[in-house]
Amino acid sequence: MILIIDIGNTQTKIAVFKEENIQQVHFCPTHIFHERLIELKNENPNVQTVVLASVGFLQENQLEMLKQHFSVVQITSYSPMPFHNAYSTPQTLGIDRRVLAVGASLQFPNQNVLVIDAGTCITYDFVDENNNYQGGGISPGIGMRFKSLKHFTAKLPEINWEQQTANLIGTSTQESIESGVLNGVIAEIDGIIEKYQQKNPNLKVILTGGDAEYLSKQIKNVIFAHSFFLLESLYSLYKYIQSYD
Structure with a gap:
């Protein structure tokens, strides 16, 4: 299972994927999204990887906190794109x-x-x-x-x-x-x-x-x-x- 995260300016969307299918979608205020991720980790202990993209600036302490619990793949403008x-x-x-x-x-x-x-x-x-x-x-x-x-x-x-x-x-x-x-x-x-x-x-x-x-x-x-x-x-x-x- 993988968590896919779209971090917006005010709201964050979190999708739980299993075998290429969305199992759940959660919404939460962006300023507490990392806390919600830890809750989802406890609810879904098989989740090891999070893939995230943010329209704003992701704080370094937030990223480091996530890395303590997950394998983090951060999508940026430097990520390879298929177009x-x-x-x-x-x-x-x-x-x-x-x-x-x-x-x-x-x-x-x-x-x-x-x-x-x-x-x-x-x-x-x-x-x-x-x-x-x-x-x-x-x-x-x-x-x-x-x-x-x-x-x-x-x-x-x-x-x-x-x-x-x-x-x-x-x-x-x-x-x-x-x-x-x-x-x-x-x-x-x-x-x-x-x-x-x-x-x-x-x-x-x-x-x-x-x-x-x-x-x-x-x-x-x-x-x-x-x-x-x-x-x-x-x-x-x-x-x-x-x-x-």
């Missing part, structure tokens, strides 16, 4: 976007693949049929858009969004905010998918991230929705690194 990186500033490409590109490359070889990760930010990452990572886009996620309206205005309220749908025409200030944010995100994603489809025939579109389940029901373009695509991609990269060595 050609055509990004003009490869050193600035986030590890989360790299890992999503890995999943596109390994799970859908010789295809044009667009991965959309709808979380804190909405990221678009494109790997072409010749296995070149071309780049993509970054825009604010749903939660960030709601918070920005509150933060940058004097009177607009912050909306406690619970993945409800929004009417096109809002009949109150709250409904108008929900309409603008939610319908705007849906229109953005649909429009970007259409632009990629026009340039790239037989495009495979993967939607992942915390808001993927909600958005998959709203977006008109044909997509493959998978909330845990990044975790599976981390596992695929781990297996690739093993074979690479």
Whole structure:
């Protein structure tokens, strides 16, 4: 059994893998993720290896603590990747976007693949049929858009969004905010998918991230929705690194 760990800015996702299949997925605040790992070790004594990637800076004391209990494989920008990186500033490409590109490359070889990760930010990452990572886009996620309206205005309220749908025409200030944010995100994603489809025939579109389940029901373009695509991609990269060595 292996623990696959996606360390985010505020939340960490931990998947327990057995024979290439996810057995469990756990969520916890990032500042206590190492404590949760020790708990999982006690619950699953057969776990010896953890594979982790972090969008932020992993503290050295946290890493050393993990090494006392596990064999640690840390994924970084220096890890071997199974695609050609055509990004003009490869050193600035986030590890989360790299890992999503890995999943596109390994799970859908010789295809044009667009991965959309709808979380804190909405990221678009494109790997072409010749296995070149071309780049993509970054825009604010749903939660960030709601918070920005509150933060940058004097009177607009912050909306406690619970993945409800929004009417096109809002009949109150709250409904108008929900309409603008939610319908705007849906229109953005649909429009970007259409632009990629026009340039790239037989495009495979993967939607992942915390808001993927909600958005998959709203977006008109044909997509493959998978909330845990990044975790599976981390596992695929781990297996690739093993074979690479």
